[in-house]
Amino acid sequence: MKKKIITIFLVMLVFGVFYFIYPKYYKKEKVEEISIIKPEDISPNSNIIKDINYTSEDAKGNKYIINAVRGEIDYSDTNIIYLTDVEAVIKLNNSNNIKITSDFGKYNIDNFDTIFSENVISNYLDNKITGEYLDFSLKRNSMIVSRNVVYTNLENVLKADVVEMNLKTKDTKIFMYKNNEKVNIKNKY
Numbered sequence: 001m002k003k004k005i006i007t008i009f010l011v012m013l014v015f016g017v018f019y020f021i022y023p024k025y026y027k028k029e030k031v032e033e034i035s036i037i038k039p040e041d042i043s044p045n046s047n048i049i050k051d052i053n054y055t056s057e058d059a060k061g062n063k064y065i066i067n068a069v070r071g072e073i074d075y076s077d078t079n080i081i082y083l084t085d086v087e088a089v090i091k092l093n094n095s096n097n098i099k100i101t102s103d104f105g106k107y108n109i110d111n112f113d114t115i116f117s118e119n120v121i122s123n124y125l126d127n128k129i130t131g132e133y134l135d136f137s138l139k140r141n142s143m144i145v146s147r148n149v150v151y152t153n154l155e156n157v158l159k160a161d162v163v164e165m166n167l168k169t170k171d172t173k174i175f176m177y178k179n180n181e182k183v184n185i186k187n188k189y
Contacts (some may be wrong), residue, residue, distance in 0.1 A: 002021060016148045052083065056112050063091040064112050068105065069165075079110040086116060088136075094168060098143070099123045100134060110118040113137045120145065124170075128152045129163050159184040 004074035043136035052071040054063045068083035090098040100123075102116035116134040122145060123129075143165045151158040151174060160183045164173040174183055 009118060037079055061093050062138065064138060065089045066107060066114065079108055081109065082109055088114065096125055102134065113139065126154050135136045143167060155188055157186045157188065
């Protein structure tokens with residue numbers, strides 16, 4: 001009888017410990033969505049939203065702010081919003097901000113991954129990257145710009161197929177898709 005009572009007590013103790021410890025150490029990232037949507041901005045027969053603003057912050061304190069003139073919710077996946085006239089700011093801890101603008105975007109509310117397309121411009125310090133497609137992911141800590149990429153800094157102008165940047169380290173890879181083609185580098189001076 002004593003063994004059963006001790007066993008039951010130990011099992012309850014283990015579950016009690018998990019009940020209090022699990023949420024503390026395995027909680028989801030803090031997400032703050034700020035979006036003021038006026039009733040007149042939403043038509044009852046439409047999934048279009050005007051003047052979108054999302055602000056999100058991960059557990060490490062990195063902030064991602066995205067604004068768009070217009071958004072359309074994907075009926076098949078309500079976590080996806082298609083954006084028009086997009087501006088985004090990435091505020092990383094211990095780093096300078098990255099600003100991105102584009103004509104269109106595809107934003108995932110769940111994980112904040114965003115695909116920017118058409119007339120993409122990314123600015124970081126004195127570096128400007130333009131292209132037609134930018135794949136941004138906080139989870140992967142990467143930003144990949146492709147299609148007609150032009151990378152400009154104070155000294156050089158580079159033309160390539162792809163520029164890939166690690167958001168944590170700022171390590172950047174610039175390359176062409178085909179091995180026989182080379183990145184075009186022009187010195188401004």
